[in-house]
Amino acid sequence: MFNILITSDPRYIINKDRIKQAVTDILEAQRLKGEIEVEVNIVGDRKMQELNKTYRGIDQTTNILTFPLEQMSLGGFVAAPDKILRLGSIVISLPQAVLDAVRDNKTLDNELIFLSEHGTRHLLGIHHD
Numbered sequence: 001m002f003n004i005l006i007t008s009d010p011r012y013i014i015n016k017d018r019i020k021q022a023v024t025d026i027l028e029a030q031r032l033k034g035e036i037e038v039e040v041n042i043v044g045d046r047k048m049q050e051l052n053k054t055y056r057g058i059d060q061t062t063n064i065l066t067f068p069l070e071q072m073s074l075g076g077f078v079a080a081p082d083k084i085l086r087l088g089s090i091v092i093s094l095p096q097a098v099l100d101a102v103r104d105n106k107t108l109d110n111e112l113i114f115l116s117e118h119g120t121r122h123l124l125g126i127h128h129d
Contacts, residue, residue, distance in 0.1 A: 001034075001035050001036070002023070002024050002027055002028075002036050002037075002038070003035065003036070003037045003038075003084075004019070004020040004023045004024065004037075004038050004040065005037065005038070005039045005040070006019055006020065006039075006040045006041075006042070007039070007040075007041050007042070008041070008042035008043075008094070009042070009043075009044065009094075012042055012094050014042055014094075014108075014109075014112060015109050015112070018109060018112075018113055019040055019112055019113065019116045022113045022116045022117050022120075023038050023040065023090075023116055023117070023120045025117075026117050026120040026121060026124070027120065027124075030124055032085075034083065034085060035083060035084045035085065036084070036085045036086075036087060037084055037085070037086045037087065038086075038087050038088070038089075038090065038120060038123065039088070039089040039090065040089075040090045040092065040116055040119070041089060041090065041091045041092070042092050042094050042112075043091055043092070043093060043094070044093065044094065044095060045061040045093055045095045045096065047091075047093075048061045048062060048065070048091065048093035048096065049061045051065055051091060052065065055067075061093055061095070061096055062093065062096065063092065063093055063096035063097060063100055063115060064090065064091065064092050064093070064096075064115045064118060064119055065090075065091045066088060066089070066090050066091070066119045066122040066123055067088050067089045067090075067091070068087065068088040068122070068123050068125075069086045069087060069088040069089070087120075087123040087124065088123045090115075090116060090119030090120065090122075090123065092112065092115050092116070092119070097111045097112055097115060098111075100115075
């Protein structure tokens with residue numbers, strides 16, 4: 001069972017169902033089983049800049065950050081004693097997602113889906129160059 005927790009400012013109009021489905025699709029594609037939890041947080045640029053400065057030493061905003069909670073071992077993920085695999089948190093800047101969507105001629109929904117999928121892959125240890 002996948003538990004996708006989504007938080008955002010109530011002023012942000014986002015399609016939480018599509019984000020949940022996008023994260024679920026990535027997890028299913030990896031054939032993960034059991035109870036798995038992922039957080040997706042939609043924030044403003046001020047919060048994103050604060051997180052980016054604190055955790056990466058970069059004093060500016062960015063479109064996405066991921067914070068894995070579980071580490072990979074040689075045999076896969078090491079689950080917590082309660083048997084819930086908490087992969088971690090994905091943080092997305094809504095203002096940056098809007099700018100990216102406009103730049104790439106995409107809808108905001110599609111950009112949020114793309115970023116959610118991208119962040120989920122990072123939590124799973126799938127990285128890009």
